Amino acid sequence: MFGKVFVAALALAAAANAQSATATSTASVCKQSEVTATAQADLDALSGCSTFAGNIILAETLGSAAINGIQEIEGNLICKNNTQISSITAGSLASIGGSFTLNGLTVLSTLSFPLLTSIGSINWVTLPAVDSLQFTTGVTDCDDIYISDTDLSTLTGITLETVNTLSINNNLNLNQIEMPITSVSDQVDVSYNGECDISFPDLIWANNLTFQDVQSVSTPKLSTVNASYILISNNFEKLSAPNLTTVGGLSIIKNDNLESISFPKLSTIGSAGLEISNNTEIESFSFPKVSQVAGAIVLKGSFDNATFPMLSLVRGAVTIESDEDFDCSVFNKLNSNNDIRGNDYVCSAASTSSSSALSSSATATSGSGSASTTAASSSAAATTSAASTSSTGGAAAFVPNTSGAAFGGIIAAIFFGIF
Numbered sequence: 001m002f003g004k005v006f007v008a009a010l011a012l013a014a015a016a017n018a019q020s021a022t023a024t025s026t027a028s029v030c031k032q033s034e035v036t037a038t039a040q041a042d043l044d045a046l047s048g049c050s051t052f053a054g055n056i057i058l059a060e061t062l063g064s065a066a067i068n069g070i071q072e073i074e075g076n077l078i079c080k081n082n083t084q085i086s087s088i089t090a091g092s093l094a095s096i097g098g099s100f101t102l103n104g105l106t107v108l109s110t111l112s113f114p115l116l117t118s119i120g121s122i123n124w125v126t127l128p129a130v131d132s133l134q135f136t137t138g139v140t141d142c143d144d145i146y147i148s149d150t151d152l153s154t155l156t157g158i159t160l161e162t163v164n165t166l167s168i169n170n171n172l173n174l175n176q177i178e179m180p181i182t183s184v185s186d187q188v189d190v191s192y193n194g195e196c197d198i199s200f201p202d203l204i205w206a207n208n209l210t211f212q213d214v215q216s217v218s219t220p221k222l223s224t225v226n227a228s229y230i231l232i233s234n235n236f237e238k239l240s241a242p243n244l245t246t247v248g249g250l251s252i253i254k255n256d257n258l259e260s261i262s263f264p265k266l267s268t269i270g271s272a273g274l275e276i277s278n279n280t281e282i283e284s285f286s287f288p289k290v291s292q293v294a295g296a297i298v299l300k301g302s303f304d305n306a307t308f309p310m311l312s313l314v315r316g317a318v319t320i321e322s323d324e325d326f327d328c329s330v331f332n333k334l335n336s337n338n339d340i341r342g343n344d345y346v347c348s349a350a351s352t353s354s355s356s357a358l359s360s361s362a363t364a365t366s367g368s369g370s371a372s373t374t375a376a377s378s379s380a381a382a383t384t385s386a387a388s389t390s391s392t393g394g395a396a397a398f399v400p401n402t403s404g405a406a407f408g409g410i411i412a413a414i415f416f417g418i419f
């Protein structure tokens with residue numbers, strides 16, 4: 001079964017091992033691209049290798065696997081599609097250079113790797129009987145983690161400070177993830193686990209963050225989400241990012257219990273834009289420091305107050321639909337000042353269209369003293385944007401064109417004359 005090179009190395013290792021059972025004093029490297037162990041004896045034959053330079057595959061026929069003697073696997077450790085294996089142990093293994101892949105192991109319940117600290121990547125899928133990790137020292141180094149459909153209730157045993165990807169989904173008993181991660185170079189995606197509390201007390205930046213169906217999120221130090229921060233269908237009532245200053249995009253969608261959000265330092269939203277929609281409970285929110293949004297803004301729901309006191313430029317489109325009495329005047333003014341650069345601007349609220357149009361234009365006018373540009377917004381509702389107005393079912397809608405200001409002055413006179 002083993003290649004000649006391997007056998008030679010093994011013989012050396014065995015000789016060296018005669019004195020010391022653990023082979024710690026003599027580093028013996030066994031090189032073979034891949035070994036498929038179909039019985040425990042195949043693993044025992046490797047026990048003289050302190051380093052195994054290749055992949056180890058645990059075959060579908062193994063009922064348990066004990067990897068003894070090996071301290072380092074330079075390649076992958078893989079076990080797939082084995083419905084009888086109940087235990088995988090590796091008493092002296094400290095490092096797996098490649099991927100640690102376990103997939104479709106329906107009765108596996110013991111995963112004991114007491115000295116394991118470093119793994120290239122973890123890829124664990126469908127391990128319905130794995131409810132805890134016996135990782136005594138604990139893994140502190142792993143670039144990419146994908147864990148799906150296990151019975152784990154915590155990730156105790158995996159403690160990382162940096163990671164490329166951390167993707168954890170459909171682990172229905174998982175109720176806590178707490179890790180001292182400081183940065184995430186690609187993404188964290190935690191979705192559809194148990195009632196999961198997320199705590200990243202040291203996280204400073206992440207490229208992407210996605211949380212779906214989680215119970216709470218704590219990121220006290222988070223300062224930057226470079227690409228996008230997505231929160232969908234979560235269960236929390238409050239969302240807070242006390243130190244977040246910059247996001248590439250922020251989407252807060254369909255969080256049915258969400259009552260309040262707090263982004264006190266957020267000043268810049270990038271090209272992925274801002275969307276806050278279908279959060280049925282939230283009535284009021286504020287982004288006190290947001291001054292620029294490089295993408296679009298979409299706000300939909302039952303809010304009557306969305307406050308952006310510093311907002312001065314939106315490079316994308318703006319779509320606001322509230323089924324409460326929302327005052328569009330701040331956005332109307334931005335639009336009439338050509339500070340909404342996207343092609344479309346819609347702001348519609350549940351109050352009757354004429355009164356909303358009047359009150360919002362009146363408010364914006366008093367703020368800026370620029371009756372013509374403000375009124376351009378209102379008049380556009382009756383001219384350029386008939387389609388979007390009607391689609392909102394009688395709500396007040398404003399889809400003015402940025403080029404309409406001068407023309408709007410004339411319309412404004414007529415408009416105010418009528419009322």
Ligand SMILES: *[C@@H]1O[C@H](CO)[C@@H](O)[C@H](O)[C@H]1NC(C)=O
Nearest residue numbers: 060080081082083084103104
């Ligand atoms: C898993 O094993 C079953 C039979 O036990 C087989 O039908 C299936 O193709 C295997 N899947 C993979 C991915 O090897």
Ligand SMILES: *[C@@H]1O[C@H](CO)[C@@H](O)[C@H](O)[C@H]1NC(C)=O
Nearest residue numbers: 186187207208210227228230
């Ligand atoms: C994560 O960020 C990259 C850009 O760095 C982007 O292409 C990708 O779509 C993002 N993924 C998600 C889920 O947002």
Ligand SMILES: *[C@@H]1O[C@H](CO)[C@@H](O)[C@H](O)[C@H]1NC(C)=O
Nearest residue numbers: 220221222223224243244245
């Ligand atoms: C907040 O972020 C800034 C960097 O933007 C950092 O200097 C500061 O220490 C952070 N504050 C907290 C409480 O983590």
Ligand SMILES: *[C@@H]1O[C@H](CO)[C@@H](O)[C@H](O)[C@H]1NC(C)=O
Nearest residue numbers: 185186205206207224225226
């Ligand atoms: C994300 O932003 C932080 C803070 O500005 C920066 O240090 C980091 O290099 C950025 N990461 C990526 C992947 O762009």
Ligand SMILES: *[C@@H]1O[C@H](CO)[C@@H](O)[C@H](O)[C@H]1NC(C)=O
Nearest residue numbers: 253254275277278279300301
């Ligand atoms: C928001 O709710 C509306 C009405 O129920 C639905 O049509 C729309 O697809 C939802 N949007 C999102 C992003 O879930």
Ligand SMILES: *[C@@H]1O[C@H](CO)[C@@H](O)[C@H](O)[C@H]1NC(C)=O
Nearest residue numbers: 284285286287304305306307
């Ligand atoms: C809207 O919210 C802002 C910020 O929380 C608050 O200052 C303001 O009073 C609210 N406006 C109304 C009409 O409730």
Ligand SMILES: *[C@@H]1O[C@H](CO)[C@@H](O)[C@H](O)[C@H]1NC(C)=O
Nearest residue numbers: 343344384399400401402403
């Ligand atoms: C606004 O005007 C520009 C040209 O200035 C045109 O391309 C665009 O289609 C107009 N948008 C609307 C909504 O009328």
